[in-house]
Amino acid sequence: MIRSRLLLLATSACALALTACSGGGGNASAPAGDTVSVGVLQSLTGTMAISEITVKNAEMLAIEEINAAGGVMGKQINALVEDGASDPSTFAQKASKLIESDGVSTVFGGWTSASRKAMLPVFERTKNLLWYPVQFEGNECSPNIMYSGAQPNQQALPALEWAVAQGHKSFFLVGSDYVYPRTANLILKKHIEKGGMQVLGEAYVPLGGTDFSGVIAKIAQAKPAMIINTLNGDSNVAFFKQLQAAGINTKTMPVMSFSIGEQEAQAMGAGLVEGSYAAWNYFQSLPSDANSKFIAAYKAKFGKDAAITDPMVHGYLDVYAWKAAVEKAKSFDPQAVRKAAASLGGFDTPMGKVSFAANQSLVQKAYIGKLKADGQFEIIADSGKDIAPEPYDALAFPGKTCKL
Amino acid sequence: MSGSAISDLLLSVDGVTIDYSGFKALDNFSMTLNRGETRVVIGPNGAGKSTLCDTIIGRVRPSQGRVLFKGEEIQRLPEQQIVARGICRKFQAPGVLLTLSVRDNLALAARKDRRWWKSFGTGIPADEKLAVEEALESVGLTHRAAVEAGTLAHGEKQWLEIAMVMATGAELLLLDEPTAGMGPAETSRTAQLILGLGDSRTVLVIDHDMSFVEQLAAPVTVMHQGKFLKQGSIAEVRADAEVAAVYLGHTA
Amino acid sequence: MDALFLNQLFNGASLASLYLLAALGLALSFGLMRVINMAHGEMLMLGGYLAWMTLLVVPGALGIILAIPVAFVGAAAMGGLIQSTLIRRLSARPLDTLLATWGVSLILQQGARDLFGAVGVEVRAPEWLTGSFVVFGVTLPSARLFIILIAALVLGGLALLLLKTRIGLLVRAVNQDRMMASASGIDVKRVDFTIFCLGSGVAGLAGVMLALLGPVTPNVGQSYIIPAFLVVVMGGLGSIVGTTASAIILGLFAALAQIFVDVSVAQMLLLVFVILFIQVRPQGVIAVKTRQLDA
Amino acid sequence: MPDLSRLDPLKPFLPWLLLALGLVAPFALSAYDLNLLARFMAMGILALGLVLIWGHGGILSLGQGVFFGLGGYAIALHMKLADLPSGEIPDFMVWSGRDSLPFWWTPFSSPAFTIAAILIVPTLVGALFSWAVFHRRVGGTYFALITQALALAFSTLIISRQDVTGGFNGLTDFYSVFGFGLASPGTGSGLYWVTLAVLCVAFVALRWLLASRFGILLRAARDGENRVRFLGYSPTPFKVVAFAIAAMLAGVGGALFTLHAGVVSPALIGVVPSIEMVVWVAIGGRYSLAGAIVGALLVNLARDAVSSAFPELWLYLMGALFIFVVTLLPRGLAGLVKRKAA
Secondary structure (H helix, E strand, C coil), X not given: CHHHHHHHHHHHHHHHHHHHHHCCCCCCCCCCCCEEEEEEEECCCCCCHHHHHHHHHHHHHHHHHHHHCCCEXXXXXEEEEEECCCCHHHHHHHHHHHHHHCCCCCEEECCCHHHHHHHHHHHHHHCCXXXXXXXXXXXXXXXXXXXXXXXXXXXXXXXXXXXXXXXXXXEEEEEECCHHHHHHHHHHHHHHHHCCCEEEEEEEECCCCCCCHHHHHHHHHHCCCEEEEECCCCHHHHHHHHHHHCCCCCCCCXXXXXXXXXXXXXXXXXXXXXXXXXXXXXXXXXXXXXHXXXXXXXXXHHCCCCCCCHHHHHHHHHHHHHHHHHHHHCCCCXXXXXXXXXXXXXXXXXXXXXXXXXXXXXXECCEEEEECCCXXXXXXXXXXXXXXXXXXXXXXXCCCCXXX | CCCCHHHHEEEEEEEEEEEECCEEEEEEEEXXXXXXXXXXXECCCCCCHHHHHHHHHCCCCCCEEEEEECCEECCCCCHHHHHHCCEEEECCCCCCCCCCEHHHHHHHHHCCCCCHXXXXXXXXXXXXXXXXXXXXXHHCCHHHCCXXXXXXXXXXXXXXXXXXXXXXXXXXXXXXXXXXXXXXXXXXXXXXXXXXXXXXXXXXXXCCCHHHHHHHCCCEEEEECCEEEEEECHHHHHHCHHHHHHHHHHHC | CHHHHHHHHHHHHHHHHHHHHHHHHHHHHHHHHCCCXXXXXXXXXXXXXXHHHHHHHCCCXXXXXXXXXXXXXXXXXXXXXXXXXXXXXXXXXXXXXXXHHHHHHHHHHHHHXXXXXXXXXXXXXXXXXXXXXXXXXXXXXXXXXXXXXXXXXXXXXHHHHHHHCHHHHHHHHHHHCHHHHHHCCCCHHHHHHHHHHHHHXXXXXXXXXXHHHCCECCCCCHHHHHHHHHHHHHHCCCCHHHHHHHHHHHHHHHHHHHHHCCHHHHHHHHHHHHHHHHHHCCCCCCCCCCCCCCC | CHHHHHHCCCCCHHHHHHHHHHHHHHHHCCHHHHHHHHHHHHHHHHHHXXXXXXXXXXXXXXXXXXXXXXXXXXXXXXXXXXCCCCCCCCHHHHHCCCCCCCCCCHHHHCHHHHHXXXXXXXXXXXXXXXXXXXXXXXXXXXXXXXXXXXXXXXXXXXXXXXXXXXXXXXXXXXXXXXCEECCCHHHHHHHHHHHHHHXXXXXXXXXXXXXXXXXXXXXXXXXXXXXXXXXXXXXXXXXXXXXXXXXXXXXHHHHHXXXXXXXXXXXXXXXXXHHHHHHHHHHHCCCCHHHHHHHHHHHXXXXXXXXXXXXXXXXXXXXXXXXXXXXXCCXXXXXXXXXXXX
């Protein structure tokens, strides 16, 4: 009896002791010894894990390659992987742990804007640096984040320009109910209206939602020339299936998607979405030696069926950009690194030569792809020139600029 | 306690029909009870005895008819208000609160002020305390007062519930099979308990056990198929051919 | 607006069919055992994956027809396993059953993730289910018509089973008075088991229907399970008629609300509607009066 | 029941031991670990409420996240406004196409209003919601299912009203609370002490409440709702009041959690997090206040330790643990003792 009581006491004591033990470690941003620690912080569990694990893989691949090639300034990279659990507060907590308890020099990670927003105060407080690899809605510009994913003017707007050039004049906007679709659509609407064209409707379904009957009925009634789709993940399968079932032909009413990449296409059964369009800064089908090499390396490590997507390549190039910036700054200090990164100039990546602008976002091209039966995209157009990133769309958010 | 016939009338069940999806558990049933009276209701299984209690206490609502208590209609009131007016019932299967102590069970029953905002405290008024101790005494559970009611034997649970019903201070007590599962000694003790209530309480007892009914020596109402069949002393009822037929017909 | 209204009326019917298929099993076993299986959504998921596997073996136009019995049997077997190993042991503790089966649901979801991948698989509807009919300007997708038809058949089948067969008689007896049924020699546990399997099987079948309209993923069951719970709450205890009426009301409500508001808001309104409904009829759409004491 | 617990000489010391550990923690732990502990203690406050309604009231709520969120959002609104240059609106409103503050935001610039809102709003919502269900005598499993639908509806609504709630992103990027800078280490430990104090007050208050006649009646209504009714009590107000108190504790816990975490978002308040809250209490012990606190600490620590290293394992572990505890150990860790004592 008393023994079991002690058990309870012990467990509660452990609760506190565990907290005490889980920490420790110094707070050094100038690493001693032969290694330098960096954080890799993605959701390994929860709803976002499906996407974020692939980015984690790409980031780990880059780190291994760099280590195999001699490391950064003679130091091997020690990657500390943490799980953000698809929960913003966990991201904030783990970022704080990586920086303050584990003393990492920088962190690669995040996918949703929610996770980035939650981590931002941590990075600003600790003056550390986050490398964020995913397209987002802009409207943010922190000195402690390097934004390599597309700003709206590097993905959504080029896609609209292309669609207009194809003669489409009326649009229906469908999205998952969260920040990126709503804000991207806000920007698109301003541009569509300014161009004298029409937005015939706008509809959102909850994240992960699979009932599109009402949305599709509205689309069928509105008869837009093109559907602009910012649905996320599984919802796309349901949307395209129900579109098809309702007799809407995506050949006559084409769909432009901003969140369907190779991974999603593979999962959806490409037959369903074949012929629909997507805009990204990278497609797996991009012809270049650097890309082929990256794809081969990834597949060798993570399986030959793995699909390669835009955010993965951004995660991968982030690590290389950090290495280059460290070597340019000759320091692991995040402040020195971010300054060096913004003045690196062009560097080679699987998606071609890119560079970081002074506002710490990536200068990159946009591509329009058409989905083929094999789940790969045929690149049918590109922006031609490199597009300078604009966190604040001048039309939708006049007067806002990014000052760093 | 003298007075006119009207002021003597405590409860009147007036033409009540209870319909369970087509099956009439009570069929235009009427009866009355006077203050201080003890009445026994008997009848074969399915005669509607328990349903009668259910109706009076508000567990089921009549589709026709009225229930008058002290001259006021109560058949639409919420249960707790019916209880507040002075009716309390012992259920067929013991309805004690199993995880509370015997004393807590009785304290809840004896409590006068049952409004929730008066429940934030532990103190018990002296008169309620006294009522609890008396109730414990009367059913001989004083030495068991601190144990969890769930650990009591079946007979003890029955007594605890009877004690609870008594402790509420209700004027009308409905006792649904108070001796179920009791041996002869316990049964006669229960009868003594009920007889000891005296004139201040009106009691309606439902039971099968004829020896128990005889000990109560109270007027008997016989029900059959939801209807009133006979009323009279136990001897009269026993001698009645119709009653015999009903019971025989039932057993046959 | 008129075409949209008619369209949503039809969509409401198909949504109601899905709600009904998802909720029937829950309602049946709730009526009988007073327990809710939180892993019921995973029976839908299982049905979806079984349909996918069936189509791998038997591609072709009739694969989907074959998938229906396969999913039914597979989900029924899984349901039986859960009932006999876990739920039976918790029968007197309905809230604990809720929680324990939620644990089962977590494990089944993660199991599916490890077996089939987190990405999900696609069940391709055969040609004859991808088309649509246009009637009075309303597009009626064959897949949705098929779902309504299946729901009607399942409902008819269940009605026959409960009203005309011996097992149905036993179920009704146990439903009425469990103690009495048990006392009169009915193997109550076996009735429970049978009904639980049957209910799970129907959910598996619902999973096949869902696969026609959306993806099959480890968490596909989650998207319809909460409306199905609401159907049970509103349907009333142990009544198939009540469950059906409740599914139709909620399906139509959800679909028609979408004419005016977003899906997100429609979801909120659905709950508000149910809470308002129980103000009027706390016993559900259909209440079977019994003499059993609840407490 | 009381005799049994008196058999055990150590039992009265358990809360004191927890308190002692809580008092020592700020001197033994790093700032990061202290922050982590404080978050878990904030969750512990919510867990106490579940002991009241679930353990003693038999009311299973799968929607405590809603009240946690109401408290969290209330303090977040205040902090968003506090850091705002005058005449501006929060950034997310701009990019959601809004140009003015919604009217119901403005009073949150007052600290007094905010604190009142944290205490009152969840309580009131909890009371109204539970009354609407309980007064129609709908309870048990039905109530649990309805609360789950509430969690879904509430989180969906927060997400879809992005222009006024911050949507899926939630609210974050706070700099000060009631004039104290959040970045300063003093504020961190100060908030820890506040959390510890609130936890202690809640613990003592609930202990008193559970021992009072209210507690007895709540347990009575759990075990025999109709019996209580036929003793002349209406069980509804007892259940509603208990639910409202639990909602208030959840709201206070949510507000404190938001202060420690620096973010409040729909990811914390939906269906799955709401069930996980029940898991803490199931594991710690649904009848035991101290057990619930221990459960909240242990489960969250375990998640912290396991989910990064073995993400797949975590879900299996949580599912299996839940099944195990609920079927074989319904009194949770706290019951390990009681059962053997008996």
